Amino acid sequence: MSYAPARPSACPACDAAPAxxxxxxxxxxxGARLLLxxxxxxxxxxxxxxxxxxxQMDGVNxxxxxxxxxxxxxxxxxxxxxxxxxxRLDRLGYEAxxxxxxxxSMTETEKxxxxxxxxxxxxxxxxxxxxxxxxxxxxGAEGATRDLFHLISALIAIPTVAFAGQPFFRNAWRALRAGxxxxxxxxxxAIILTLxxxxxxxxxxxxxxxxxxxVMLIFFLLVGRYLDFRARAVARSAxxxxxxxxxxxxxxxxxxxxxxxxVADLAVGDVVLVRPGGRVPVDGVVVAxxxxxxxxxLTGETLPVFAAEGHVVSAGEVNLxxxxxxxxxxxxxxxxxxxxADLVANAESARLRYTTIAERAAAAYAPTIPIVSLAxxxxxxxxxxxxxxxxxxxAVASLIITCPCALGLAVPAVVTSASGKLFRKGLLIKDGTxxxxxxxxxxxxxxxxxxxxxxxxxxxxxxxxxxEVLAVALALSEGSSHPxxxxxARALRDRGLVPAALDxxxxxxxxxxxxxxxxxxxxxxxxxxxxATPRSVTAAYLAIGAQTHAFTFADQLRPGAAEVVAAxxxxxxxxxxxxxxxxxxxxxLAARLGIADWQAEALPQDKAAAITALHEAGHKxxxxxxxxxxxxxxxxxxxxxxxxxxxxxxxxASDMVLLGRDLSPVADALxxxxxxxxxxxxxxxxxxxxxxxxxxxxxxxxxxxxxxxFVMSISSITVTLNALRLK
Amino acid sequence: xxxxxxxxxVSLFLGFLGLGAFLWSLRKGMYDDPDGDSQRILDxxxxxxxxxxxxxxxxx
Numbered sequence: 079m080s081y082a083p084a085r086p087s088a089c090p091a092c093d094a095a096p097a098x099x100x101x102x103x104x105x106x107x108x109g110a111r112l113l114l115x116x117x118x119x120x121x122x123x124x125x126x127x128x129x130x131x132x133x134q135m136d137g138v139n140x141x142x143x144x145x146x147x148x149x150x151x152x153x154x155x156x157x158x159x160x161x162x163x164x165x166r167l168d169r170l171g172y173e174a175x176x177x178x179x180x181x182x183s184m185t186e187t188e189k190x191x192x193x194x195x196x197x198x199x200x201x202x203x204x205x206x207x208x209x210x211x212x213x214x215x216x217x218g219a220e221g222a223t224r225d226l227f228h229l230i231s232a233l234i235a236i237p238t239v240a241f242a243g244q245p246f247f248r249n250a251w252r253a254l255r256a257g258x259x260x261x262x263x264x265x266x267x268a269i270i271l272t273l274x275x276x277x278x279x280x281x282x283x284x285x286x287x288x289x290x291x292x293v294m295l296i297f298f299l300l301v302g303r304y305l306d307f308r309a310r311a312v313a314r315s316a317x318x319x320x321x322x323x324x325x326x327x328x329x330x331x332x333x334x335x336x337x338x339x340x341v342a343d344l345a346v347g348d349v350v351l352v353r354p355g356g357r358v359p360v361d362g363v364v365v366a367x368x369x370x371x372x373x374x375x376l377t378g379e380t381l382p383v384f385a386a387e388g389h390v391v392s393a394g395e396v397n398l399x400x401x402x403x404x405x406x407x408x409x410x411x412x413x414x415x416x417x418x419a420d421l422v423a424n425a426e427s428a429r430l431r432y433t434t435i436a437e438r439a440a441a442a443y444a445p446t447i448p449i450v451s452l453a454x455x456x457x458x459x460x461x462x463x464x465x466x467x468x469x470x471x472x473a474v475a476s477l478i479i480t481c482p483c484a485l486g487l488a489v490p491a492v493v494t495s496a497s498g499k500l501f502r503k504g505l506l507i508k509d510g511t512x513x514x515x516x517x518x519x520x521x522x523x524x525x526x527x528x529x530x531x532x533x534x535x536x537x538x539x540x541x542x543x544x545x546e547v548l549a550v551a552l553a554l555s556e557g558s559s560h561p562x563x564x565x566x567a568r569a570l571r572d573r574g575l576v577p578a579a580l581d582x583x584x585x586x587x588x589x590x591x592x593x594x595x596x597x598x599x600x601x602x603x604x605x606x607x608x609x610a611t612p613r614s615v616t617a618a619y620l621a622i623g624a625q626t627h628a629f630t631f632a633d634q635l636r637p638g639a640a641e642v643v644a645a646x647x648x649x650x651x652x653x654x655x656x657x658x659x660x661x662x663x664x665x666x667l668a669a670r671l672g673i674a675d676w677q678a679e680a681l682p683q684d685k686a687a688a689i690t691a692l693h694e695a696g697h698k699x700x701x702x703x704x705x706x707x708x709x710x711x712x713x714x715x716x717x718x719x720x721x722x723x724x725x726x727x728x729x730x731a732s733d734m735v736l737l738g739r740d741l742s743p744v745a746d747a748l749x750x751x752x753x754x755x756x757x758x759x760x761x762x763x764x765x766x767x768x769x770x771x772x773x774x775x776x777x778x779x780x781x782x783x784x785x786x787x788f789v790m791s792i793s794s795i796t797v798t799l800n801a802l803r804l805k
Numbered sequence: 806x807x808x809x810x811x812x813x814x815v816s817l818f819l820g821f822l823g824l825g826a827f828l829w830s831l832r833k834g835m836y837d838d839p840d841g842d843s844q845r846i847l848d849x850x851x852x853x854x855x856x857x858x859x860x861x862x863x864x865x
Contacts, residue, residue, distance in 0.1 A: 121844060122844035122845065122847040122848055125841060125844055125845060125848065126848050126850065130850075143841065144837065144838040144841055145838055145840040145841030145844060146837070146838045146839055146840040146841060147838070192831060195831060195836065196828065196831060199824065199827045199828065199831065200824065203820055203823055203824040203827065206820065206823075207816065207817065207820040210816060223809070226809075230813060230817075234817075
């Protein structure tokens with residue numbers, strides 16, 4: 079996890095100004111392979127339109143889309159940067175994020191997945207072959223034929239168990255050394271004991287051998303293990319790759335010379351240069367330059383703040399318009415960014431380790447396996463008057479029947495089914511236990527900027543201005559990289575307006591943009607600078623000669639925000655809004671969405687404290703947020719969701735990541751998690767009932783290998799079918 | 806019963822053949838994108854000739 083300043087793409091405001099870092103990142107790599115996450119792809123048309131379009135792109139050799147992972151791999155010539163491909167995909171209508179370039183080769187998780195899948199395959203084929211021989215025995219093969227079949231089964235089963243059973247043996251050994259008892263201990267014990275007894279029986283031409291049951295047990299448990307692994311690993315690796323970590327760098331100015339250094343090497347008193355579009359790397363005081371800074375990710379304020387000599391800036395803020403020289407007052411461990419990171423670390427260690435329903439079931443069930451078979455052994459030894467072979471056979475039969483075949487599948491099958499459904503809707507589950515925790519939520523807290531809203535302003539009163547005024551505004555705003563100017567230019571362009579012809583356009587850093595139009599001076603910028611009276615809402619001001627106009631802005635609602643709030647309230651959840659922004663903006667949004675309970679000007683600590691208070695009152699809180707100011711709250715909350723556009727620290731602290739722009743999967747997720755938990759409970763009951771019925775049969779000595787095989791397969795199949803019922 | 810002497814080796818051989826085919830397809834990355842492959846069958850681009858092998862797939 080990194081709390082380093084995120085790369086510019088993580089912040090909406092930086093997209094407006096091509097950052098110095100972004101330009102540096104374009105440095106050509108020879109024959110680059112790019113990996114992009116494209117969350118919205120879902121169909122055959124998506125594949126062919128994306129692959130065909132990128133194949134025509136200059137410098138791209140080939141592109142291949144993986145629909146399962148929603149990941150695009152582009153084989154490009156040197157000089158093609160991810161930004162170029164992202165821009166091209168954007169024109170096609172697909173949102174894309176760059177992933178870590180370190181994943182060019184096969185990742186560690188993929189290797190593990192293939193390894194598990196290979197063990198599943200080996201045990202599956204062994205199971206089929208051993209089963210063929212066993213069916214012949216059950217059908218009535220006698221004497222030498224039966225012994226031969228048993229021995230051939232042993233020949234297949236023993237190497238299979240040695241290879242495919244390794245994950246269980248390793249886990250059991252690890253648990254044993256640590257003095258713990260988990261499910262893998264009894265499983266490994268049952269596998270090895272059954273294998274030895276069966277081999278012994280076959281050599282003595284005994285009637286029953288359980289080779290097919292052993293191999294089948296390994297196969298079903300491995301399938302459960304693989305599903306479990308895939309559900310978690312795919313999500314985890316994607317989330318990690320989205321949060322491509324960046325080495326924090328700063329430009330140090332000493333004696334007129336600029337040098338790029340690591341932030342860790344900066345000392346208090348150094349002067350660093352922050353270019354427009356760049357992130358402030360340290361806490362400090364501005365010593366030269368004028369600009370505006372965007373503090374949205376730190377505080378949730380939508381409106382940029384003016385900064386000039388003597389102003390204090392904090393690490394993580396984004397410089398918007400002019401270059402700033404900042405004298406370092408705190409760097410590295412002492413900076414405000416790092417203090418925030420410490421708060422998150424504390425919250426995470428304080429969060430109690432959550433025990434899942436699968437762990438609780440396993441903990442309750444694991445000891446019964448050896449106890450039942452030991453009891454069977456002792457009792458039959460006593461009844462039969464010391465017949466070791468008979469009592470051993472019955473002990474093994476009850477051991478193999480109690481082994482939790484269905485229990486191993488019960489939870490992973492449902493979780494896989496549910497997370498696959500959510501992934502298709504655009505919600506990535508990062509934490510294996512998140513679905514379970516989500517089902518318990520009764521209160522939902524939203525952040526405002528960047529979560530319920532997109533964090534990008536849109537002009538609201540364009541209709542109040544004449545076409546000439548708009549033409550001048552368009553011409554001026556196109557010359558600036560300020561977010562308000564960019565939003566204005568985009569909105570006016572969309573209306574099909576043509577910019578007015580201007581002369582001598584120049585940007586005055588920190589104030590606005592100025593030019594000459596038909597002999598008059600025109601200015602677009604701050605109220606005081608253009609000579610207008612400031613309004614209470616976010617606005618940009620235009621002066622044509624002495625006449626002034628105000629363009630007001632409102633933050634755009636994220637698509638699906640209104641629906642989510644309505645759906646959550648309909649589900650009976652308490653919905654709250656907590657933001658660091660000013661009361662006017664927060665209250666306005668709360669009224670639009672119908673949220674009665676809202677709080678403005680909340681500090682990061684306030685949000686976390688509110689959540690802790692709710693937890694103490696017995697509520698379970700879902701936190702949805704995106705900013706640095708939300709990270710503490712996200713890690714304190716019972717379960718948390720952040721959008722893909724969030725800062726990497728926020729994404730790292732949250733349990734689920736919303737891949738698309740749309741917020742509506744949040745409500746679906748809450749609903750689905752409840753259904754999923756119901757299915758899990760049903761599955762646990764089902765596998766329990768099979769045991770209640772068949773364990774007595776085994777204990778009375780009636781169980782045969784045929785019974786064991788029958789119970790195991792039928793319980794595993796019913797459990798899987800029940801999981802697939804999930805809608 | 807003499808037929809068993811032939812049938813058992815044959816069935817074992819077929820079993821290993823199946824396992825070999827599975828391991829081969831696993832190594833070739835055929836389980837990497839099941840969703841995408843089920844959609845690609847609808848793509849008319851490769852109807853007349855086989856899909857050209859990309860350098861990425863060749864490397865596996």
